Amino acid sequence: SQQGEEDPQALSIQEGENATMNCSYKTSINNLQWYRQNSGRGLVHLILIRSNEREKHSGRLRVTLDTSKKSSSLLITASRAADTASYFCATGSNYKLTFGKGTLLTVNP
Amino acid sequence: DAGVIQSPRHEVTEMGQEVTLRCKPISGHNSLFWYRQTMMRGLELLIYFNNNVPIDDSGMPEDRFSAKMPNASFSTLKIQPSEPRDSAVYFCASSLGSGGSYEQYFGPGTRLTVT
Numbered sequence: 001s002q003q004g005e006e007d008p009q010a011l012s013i014q015e016g017e018n019a020t021m022n023c024s025y026k027t028s029i030n031n032l033q034w035y036r037q038n039s040g041r042g043l044v045h046l047i048l049i050r051s052n053e054r055e056k057h058s059g060r061l062r063v064t065l066d067t068s069k070k071s072s073s074l075l076i077t078a079s080r081a082a083d084t085a086s087y088f089c090a091t092g093s094n095y096k097l098t099f100g101k102g103t104l105l106t107v108n109p
Numbered sequence: 110d111a112g113v114i115q116s117p118r119h120e121v122t123e124m125g126q127e128v129t130l131r132c133k134p135i136s137g138h139n140s141l142f143w144y145r146q147t148m149m150r151g152l153e154l155l156i157y158f159n160n161n162v163p164i165d166d167s168g169m170p171e172d173r174f175s176a177k178m179p180n181a182s183f184s185t186l187k188i189q190p191s192e193p194r195d196s197a198v199y200f201c202a203s204s205l206g207s208g209g210s211y212e213q214y215f216g217p218g219t220r221l222t223v224t
Contacts, residue, residue, distance in 0.1 A: 042215035092209030101151040
């Protein structure tokens with residue numbers, strides 16, 4: 001069964017706005033990762049946050065992790081049309097990643 | 110670096126036929142994963158190899174599916190006989206370390222259609 005569940009399932013915004021996607025999970029993890037998938041392509045790794053970290057930044061991306069609430073959020077600032085894609089969270093245990101079903105982000109020019 | 114290479118990119122076959130999907134991981138990576146993606150079930154882990162040894166095949170749907178990794182640079186996923194419900198996109202991914210502790214690099218996928 002899927003570990004992480006993203007919310008919302010779909011999000012549509014205007015270029016320049018910020019996009020926030022959330023991920024909730026059920027069991028303990030040693031890390032949480034976010035991936036992007038453009039239509040018809042493979043997944044691309046965006047950022048990994050370990051269970052002892054609370055926040056991480058990479059360019060326009062900001063990820064938070066709250067292990068007490070078993071939740072994470074991905075913030076994309078100043079969105080661009082090229083950010084249009086599906087975004088997946090994946091919870092990492094010692095031996096595998098388990099992916100959620102993703103959030104479809106549409107950034108309108 | 111060429112990234113993870115998968116072949117074929119598209120495969121259309123008739124029910125009952127054997128299908129073989131191929132993957133070349135990134136050189137130096139010691140873990141390889143096979144996933145299946147469908148609209149209904151999302152991205153599912155089928156099998157995971159570490160140092161060419163299958164570690165977890167609990168996601169393999171049934172005996173019709175088999176996977177091998179004869180060496181560090183090549184893996185196959187075979188479906189025999191194929192069924193229409195096997196239609197999906199199959200991804201191969203590799204990583205530097207074992208399990209879920211490292212980022213994974215995905216190939217472009219093989220879109221399988223079984224008629």
